[in-house]
Amino acid sequence: MRTRATRKSLLLATALAGGLALTACGGGGFDSSGGSGGGDGEGSSADGPVTLNMLIASSGDAETQAVQDAVKKWGDESGNTVKVTVASDMNQELAQGFAGGNPPDVFYLDASQFANYASNGSLYAYGDQVDNVDDFYESLRSTFTFDDQLQCVPKDVSTIALEINTDSWKKAGLTDADIPTDWDSLASVAEKLTTGDQVGLAIGPGIDRAGAFVVENGGWWLNEDNTEGAAEDPSVLDALQYVQDNLTKGSFAMSSDLDTGWGGEAFGTGKAAMTIEGNWIKGAMTSDYPDVKYTVAPMPEGPAGKGTLLFTQCWGVAAQSKAQSQAVDLVNFLTTDEQQLAFSDAFGVMPSRQSAAGDYESKYPEDKAFIEGADYGHGPITAPGMDQVIADLNSKLEDFKGADLASVVKSFDTNADAALGQ
Amino acid sequence: MTTTQTGEEAAATQPPHRDRAPRRTGNSLNRQTRSGWLFVTPMLVLLGLFLVLPILMALWVSVSDWSGRGSPFSGNVGFVGPDNYQPLLSEPGLSRQDFMLSLRNTFYYVVGVVPLQTVLALLLAVIVNQRFLKGRTFFRTAFYFPSVVSSVAISLVFLYLFTGTGAVNQALDAVGINGPTWFADSRGLIHLLGNSLGLWNIDSPPSALADHQVLGLSWWDWLAGPSVALSAIMMQVVWTTAGTFMLMFLAALQDLPADVEEAAMVDGATKSNVFRYVTVPHLRPTILLVVTLGVIGTWQVFDQMYVMTQGGPAKTTLTPAYLSYQAAFNQQHWGQGAAIAFLLFALILVLTSAQRWFLRDKDEWARKQALRRQRRRQREEAAA
Numbered sequence: 001m002r003t004r005a006t007r008k009s010l011l012l013a014t015a016l017a018g019g020l021a022l023t024a025c026g027g028g029g030f031d032s033s034g035g036s037g038g039g040d041g042e043g044s045s046a047d048g049p050v051t052l053n054m055l056i057a058s059s060g061d062a063e064t065q066a067v068q069d070a071v072k073k074w075g076d077e078s079g080n081t082v083k084v085t086v087a088s089d090m091n092q093e094l095a096q097g098f099a100g101g102n103p104p105d106v107f108y109l110d111a112s113q114f115a116n117y118a119s120n121g122s123l124y125a126y127g128d129q130v131d132n133v134d135d136f137y138e139s140l141r142s143t144f145t146f147d148d149q150l151q152c153v154p155k156d157v158s159t160i161a162l163e164i165n166t167d168s169w170k171k172a173g174l175t176d177a178d179i180p181t182d183w184d185s186l187a188s189v190a191e192k193l194t195t196g197d198q199v200g201l202a203i204g205p206g207i208d209r210a211g212a213f214v215v216e217n218g219g220w221w222l223n224e225d226n227t228e229g230a231a232e233d234p235s236v237l238d239a240l241q242y243v244q245d246n247l248t249k250g251s252f253a254m255s256s257d258l259d260t261g262w263g264g265e266a267f268g269t270g271k272a273a274m275t276i277e278g279n280w281i282k283g284a285m286t287s288d289y290p291d292v293k294y295t296v297a298p299m300p301e302g303p304a305g306k307g308t309l310l311f312t313q314c315w316g317v318a319a320q321s322k323a324q325s326q327a328v329d330l331v332n333f334l335t336t337d338e339q340q341l342a343f344s345d346a347f348g349v350m351p352s353r354q355s356a357a358g359d360y361e362s363k364y365p366e367d368k369a370f371i372e373g374a375d376y377g378h379g380p381i382t383a384p385g386m387d388q389v390i391a392d393l394n395s396k397l398e399d400f401k402g403a404d405l406a407s408v409v410k411s412f413d414t415n416a417d418a419a420l421g422q
Numbered sequence: 423m424t425t426t427q428t429g430e431e432a433a434a435t436q437p438p439h440r441d442r443a444p445r446r447t448g449n450s451l452n453r454q455t456r457s458g459w460l461f462v463t464p465m466l467v468l469l470g471l472f473l474v475l476p477i478l479m480a481l482w483v484s485v486s487d488w489s490g491r492g493s494p495f496s497g498n499v500g501f502v503g504p505d506n507y508q509p510l511l512s513e514p515g516l517s518r519q520d521f522m523l524s525l526r527n528t529f530y531y532v533v534g535v536v537p538l539q540t541v542l543a544l545l546l547a548v549i550v551n552q553r554f555l556k557g558r559t560f561f562r563t564a565f566y567f568p569s570v571v572s573s574v575a576i577s578l579v580f581l582y583l584f585t586g587t588g589a590v591n592q593a594l595d596a597v598g599i600n601g602p603t604w605f606a607d608s609r610g611l612i613h614l615l616g617n618s619l620g621l622w623n624i625d626s627p628p629s630a631l632a633d634h635q636v637l638g639l640s641w642w643d644w645l646a647g648p649s650v651a652l653s654a655i656m657m658q659v660v661w662t663t664a665g666t667f668m669l670m671f672l673a674a675l676q677d678l679p680a681d682v683e684e685a686a687m688v689d690g691a692t693k694s695n696v697f698r699y700v701t702v703p704h705l706r707p708t709i710l711l712v713v714t715l716g717v718i719g720t721w722q723v724f725d726q727m728y729v730m731t732q733g734g735p736a737k738t739t740l741t742p743a744y745l746s747y748q749a750a751f752n753q754q755h756w757g758q759g760a761a762i763a764f765l766l767f768a769l770i771l772v773l774t775s776a777q778r779w780f781l782r783d784k785d786e787w788a789r790k791q792a793l794r795r796q797r798r799r800q801r802e803e804a805a806a
Contacts, residue, residue, distance in 0.1 A: 099490050256606045395734060
């Protein structure tokens with residue numbers, strides 16, 4: 001009796017499991033069309049008015065509203081509709097879209113994620129269909145080039161520069177003539193600005209700030225072809241050493257050591273008289289620290305001349321999108337000079353087209369240092385597999401002052417070689 | 423019962439008729455089996471659909487070269503065998519280094535959290551179980567409260583409590599201690615302890631430890647202990663989970679008949695002896711449950727890292743669960759992310775089995791062994 005019941009229940013369980021597997025496979029959750037598509041040739045174009053899905057990572061209401069206004073304008077002109085979704089966790093939601101075989105047609109794509117999506121064929125390379133594509137800053141174009149194809153165009157550009165608290169500056173007896181132009185003068189004004197409760201210069205952790213000194217010293221983390229690490233080169237090591245020496249002296253400090261989340265917070269709260277941050281600091285200063293008066297100077301020149309870092313995102317178009325030509329049309333609309341300047345007005349980003357730089361500068365003269373940096377800045381690392389390697393480097397540089405720089409760059413090179421050799 | 427029973431009531435209380443009993447048992451067993459299955463079917467479907475099936479899918483992903491595009495079951499996803507597991511275990515490189523770091527961090531985390539939360543929970547349960555305590559309901563609710571609040575909300579509160587100028591450091595300041603910048607401090611507690619005892623200098627580790635590597639990490643790194651940042655998270659987790667486990671202990675304590683305790687007292691046992699020789703042995707199954715749940719839960723810790731530290735500072739709060747998430751969603755190494763999850767699963771399985779064996783009821787176990795021996799002897803005798 002008992003054994004028969006057990007056997008029966010076993011049978012039932014097996015049947016159930018089988019049924020489950022069948023329903024799961026038959027359901028619409030996974031379609032197998034993911035393998036097709038690629039980045040070549042003309043885009044697929046659906047007939048008639050289409051609905052495009054757009055996924056963005058918004059910095060706030062101002063940005064969301066500006067994007068919504070812009071796509072509505074395009075929709076009214078072209079007869080299509082665009083549904084804008086704001087992601088709360090961009091990486092995760094984008095990855096889910098692609099894994100589920102139902103990615104958004106148009107989306108923000110961060111430079112750090114670019115290589116992952118480009119290398120697995122998720123992106124529709126539409127660079128050749130963009131109006132006047134050479135107008136985009138060269139270093140931005142090379143950031144988003146994969147397999148010799150421009151995969152997606154930069155949405156906007158941000159650069160980092162030197163922010164100076166004018167009150168502290170005057171209090172230390174410094175004048176406009178003292179604004180640092182090279183490493184030595186930066187070190188000396190930082191020393192003069194350092195008081196009991198204020199350091200001269202606060203730097204955010206990681207290579208996204210200190211890396212500017214590497215560029216100014218003529219170095220870069222990878223070799224020119226992005227095939228292997230080049231951080232053991234003296235040009236990189238000396239730049240890091242310069243930062244470390246000043247940290248040891250106490251006139252520079254990492255923002256995390258000042259118990260702040262980023263350079264802007266250290267600067268705004270008066271824990272530092274200068275900081276190195278990007279043009280996004282403007283918004284934070286107006287909303288969080290409206291009383292702090294400051295000016296922005298270009299990054300002081302290094303031994304190899306001017307240098308800064310560029311940060312950017314691009315407008316990705318999914319290879320699986322059923323309305324690629326409409327999506328590209330939308331991107332073309334969103335990256336015109338006019339539209340980019342409208343975004344600048346709305347939420348303070350800088351245009352990624354060189355032709356718009358003049359208009360931007362005359363409109364926002366206080367941003368001169370930032371927009372000029374776009375001409376000579378270095379874009380982020382976008383080689384595939386480097387995400388993890390950079391994260392490791394950043395974690396080793398968290399304690400910048402105590403780090404053994406020679407061994408840090410050595411292990412970076414080893415890891416980079418392994419990642420790029422794959 | 424009153425003496426004036428009506429006929430119906432009397433019939434209802436009478437046992438069923440003897441001669442009908444066997445047939446009814448047969449029928450009802452069948453019916454019971456059938457309705458039993460009927461009742462568990464919805465749960466089986468749900469579990470199968472949302473637990474078993476995804477696990478099997480993830481198992482496939484962990485041995486495939488799926489790149490995150492489209493279905494992992496489409497034709498152009500290939501089987502790669504152990505290729506996703508090798509970089510984590512056998513190939514020197516960043517993946518193995520990070521995985522080993524995450525195991526190290528979580529090991530210290532488990533070793534710190536599980537005993538603390540178990541002891542704290544037991545202590546709270548014993549206090550709340552005092553029959554003469556005033557405001558028992560209030561304390562019960564208060565101790566349980568952290569468990570019902572979302573861990574994300576609590577994490578955010580702790581983030582503010584533990585900033586360099588936060589409440590915790592101000593309290594420490596009041597008693598003359600200069601608190602660390604908690605979530606930015608990557609120094610290990612064992613390193614710090616050795617430093618203050620003069621065993622080593624934390625800034626220049628002894629070369630005997632620093633120069634020899636095991637599985638991609640130096641001995642010095644393995645022996646770091648939980649970082650200051652991880653310790654702050656550990657405190658938070660002990661505080662939140664102790665309430666849940668207190669409830670389990672409380673339920674078990676209320677099962678303990680008062681007369682057993684009284685009998686022990688009459689026999690002259692002191693209070694602490696009653697606790698040690700009566701209460702705790704009675705709680706053995708609950709302790710096993712709490713420790714098992716604790717070990718499983720702590721090895722899988724994710725929320726706190728996701729909300730508070732993202733693995734930093736200096737990777738000292740990296741855990742296998744968070745690393746798995748990072749590998750999959752941020753680096754698009756889906757196979758490796760799934761592989762980490764299965765390695766974690768295997769580890770937890772081994773640890774909980776080992777722990778069951780260590781915490782087994784030794785008398786019961788000896789009895790079973792004896793019974794087995796006896797049966798074997800009987801069989802041998804029968805054969806002979």
